[in-house]
Amino acid sequence: MIVVISHPDDAHAMRVIRCLEERGEPVLLLDLAQLPRHATLTVDYRHGPRPQIRYRQADGTVHPLHEASAVWWRRPQAPDLSEVTDPQTHMFTANEWNEALNGLWQLLQDARWMNEPTRDDAASRKARQLRVAAEVGLRTPRTLITSDPDEARGFIRDLAPRDVIYKTFSCTHAIWRETRMLREADHAQLDTVQVAPVIFQEYVPARADLRVTVVDGRLFPAAIAWTPRAGSIDFRRNVGEATITAEVLPADVHDRVLALMERLGLVYGAIDLRRTPDDEYYFFEVNTAGEFLFIEDRTELPIASAIADWLAGRALSLPDAVPRASARPRAMPMDTIAS
Structure with a gap:
């Protein structure tokens, strides 16, 4: 069973x-x-x-x-x-x-x-993910996690004139906060980080966002190309209008993603990367139970089938992922892409 x-x-x-x-x-x-x-x-x-x-x-x-x-x-x-x-x-x-x-x-x-629950819990911690990702050779943005307003202000000053983003550790379907660019008006609210710690990072410009779904060492990468709306830098807010295509990762990035999964002890994970205009790949995070339907439905990458094969103890006899055109952009319910 x-x-x-x-x-x-x-x-x-x-x-x-x-x-x-x-x-x-x-x-x-x-x-x-x-x-x-x-x-x-x-x-x-x-x-x-x-x-x-x-x-x-x-x-x-x-x-x-x-x-x-x-x-x-x-x-x-x-x-x-x-x-x-x-x-x-x-x-x-x-x-x-x-x-x-x-x-x-x-x-x-x-x-x-x-994934095994104790490993899943440990691997889901964003602070640890960044360290392990860097140790296996993935690029990571400069990051500060703090509940100290003075530390936050110092980080922002040190990165100037580069932009800074901020985001939460977690979200639910009831309380969801996208990644946001830090604006001048937000500086007046920095004292509120004392209430709960906030993740600040340097802004990494994007040619495309990537969602890499991993099933037992099998990678299903997809590129998400989208045009940001005013004030929006989180593809999840715009995925209904995005073009999503299956992707082939460079061999070194592919191998480092696999090394990350092995170090974290995960069988399944949905990894968020970003490809910059200079074709550099940055790691942001891995969701240990991340959504995949918005990728599968738009690219026909057989992710659900791969999961079913693994659970049934069958070899993943799927053909290598081949990039194909995205389905026509369409509205996507937020509950399929919230994480």
Whole structure:
């Protein structure tokens, strides 16, 4: 059995699940938000040192999680504790679920993980990503991560007259902040970085942005060519109007991306690069569960199929990616490109 840890509204997970079902592979969408009201979890040590792990759904269907051959750590949800209204009880209950689920993942070590949760968590840290990327030879922009307003002002002065951008560590579909250029009017707000640290970077001019989706050492690079709107430097705001084509990376960049993935211990990752007008490649970040449908749908690169093959334990017998013309630009829902 293949386990996909996500939820029904995750279009990426559902496409891969359809691929698996078409191959005749048994697959379970494990939506942790069904706990505790619509599902139960049991770890049973009565039959020996290797426990049986049962996930029982409201209709009575029982899934033996201990039989999982592969697990995709895609979009894990939290158990729905909305009915627990007392703050102290809610905190206690949430901690109990957290302990139980973290223990569960440790029991599924015989399964192949995309990506193993502890490695996924460590690899998702942007501060570490920049260091590892530089160590494997990828170019990275000059960066300052700080909650100190004076440090931020010093960084901006040191880079002058070069432009500076700023961005957040994370986002959700409810709270989403694109990467922004630091404007003169923003200087008056620099004291607010004391509230939460901010990432400042030198602005890297673009000939094209690149999204490189990696599946078990197989690269699916795509170039995103777009015309920025006034004040916008984040392709995610303009991707519906962009031209997206499959891309071939230079051999040295290709090898360094693979080295990055190996150092981070990732099977899957969506990497953001930028190609400058001088044909230099800069690394920005890797999203360990990044979106790929907006690339697949516009280029026909078979990313979902590659993920399904890996989860099913099949060799990735796909032809090498061949650049092809982008589909006609069209509006793209933000939930397919938010990360």
